[in-house]
Amino acid sequence: MPEGDTVYRAARLLDRALAGHVLTVADLRVPQHATVDLVGSRVEGTVSRGKHLLTRLHPPAGPPLTLHTHLKMEGAWRVLAPGRRWSRPAHQARVVLGDATVTAVGFSLGVVELLPTADEDQVVGHLGPDLLGPDWDEDEALRRLREEPDREVGDALRDQTRLTGLGNMYVAELCFVSGLHPRLPVEDVPDLARVVRRGRQMLLLNKERAVQSTTGDLRERERTWVYRRERSPCRRCATPVRVDQQGPPGRERAIYWCPRCQPEPLTPPRPGPDGPAPR
Numbered sequence: 001m002p003e004g005d006t007v008y009r010a011a012r013l014l015d016r017a018l019a020g021h022v023l024t025v026a027d028l029r030v031p032q033h034a035t036v037d038l039v040g041s042r043v044e045g046t047v048s049r050g051k052h053l054l055t056r057l058h059p060p061a062g063p064p065l066t067l068h069t070h071l072k073m074e075g076a077w078r079v080l081a082p083g084r085r086w087s088r089p090a091h092q093a094r095v096v097l098g099d100a101t102v103t104a105v106g107f108s109l110g111v112v113e114l115l116p117t118a119d120e121d122q123v124v125g126h127l128g129p130d131l132l133g134p135d136w137d138e139d140e141a142l143r144r145l146r147e148e149p150d151r152e153v154g155d156a157l158r159d160q161t162r163l164t165g166l167g168n169m170y171v172a173e174l175c176f177v178s179g180l181h182p183r184l185p186v187e188d189v190p191d192l193a194r195v196v197r198r199g200r201q202m203l204l205l206n207k208e209r210a211v212q213s214t215t216g217d218l219r220e221r222e223r224t225w226v227y228r229r230e231r232s233p234c235r236r237c238a239t240p241v242r243v244d245q246q247g248p249p250g251r252e253r254a255i256y257w258c259p260r261c262q263p264e265p266l267t268p269p270r271p272g273p274d275g276p277a278p279r
Helices: 004-018 138-146 153-158 168-177 192-206
Strands: 025-028 042-049 052-058 065-070 076-080 093-098 103-107 111-116 242-246 253-257
Touching: 004 042, 004 052, 004 076, 004 103, 004 192, 065 093, 138 192, 153 168, 153 192, 153 253, 168 192, 168 253
Parallel strands: none
Antiparallel strands: 025 093, 042 052, 052 065, 065 111, 076 103, 093 103, 242 253
16 A cells, blocks of 8 residues: 555645646546536645545535545556546546646546545544644654554554554564564553654655655665565575564554564563454
């Protein structure tokens, strides 16, 4: 699933392309909104909230509306000049917005919802502080993380209700550079604030470039410390990187770590709200 910096760049792309434009093309290709007519709506702008995209519209009549989209695993937004060939098959298009100068196409979007702008909290109100948001609140993020002291830190950092923006890749890399095994309980993390600040720094550094890197090296296969490098040697100590699954049944995520640089907790993982953590 895309990380917060990827969604931030998608929001910026849409905002730069559409903000201030009056739509002459507005096609929502999902059953619940297939008959909605947004032609004539002025696009006020697009913002990201964690991994969610909010495109705000001012229709010719009625209250302001928000188009809420989420990329999920395979979604992407593309902006192109009218008449240009699409980069994906037309049957994958879920949203088409534009005018005589620009066309924005949302392909394979996991979520497409239209709601009054005043009701945006219904779809993003549950999220924790946004690491890339203008209203980032470190104290609130730390408070939410510490509400579950027994929870494994890798699982907690991925939880978008604790803080939003970190996905599997950044959590794996963040745990490595912090010297933390992803199964370490939150309460045993020596300096949780420093971990959160490092996570935010990773996102801030990568939000301006399309190629993500946590090592500082943009070359293929050199961009990460441990993520998707199972059985490869650790870049620091040459110990083979390990991979396992973490999270409640049905929502497991892969975790990567170096057994030497990130030693396992001395005590067995304590059960979380969904029962014992899978090993």
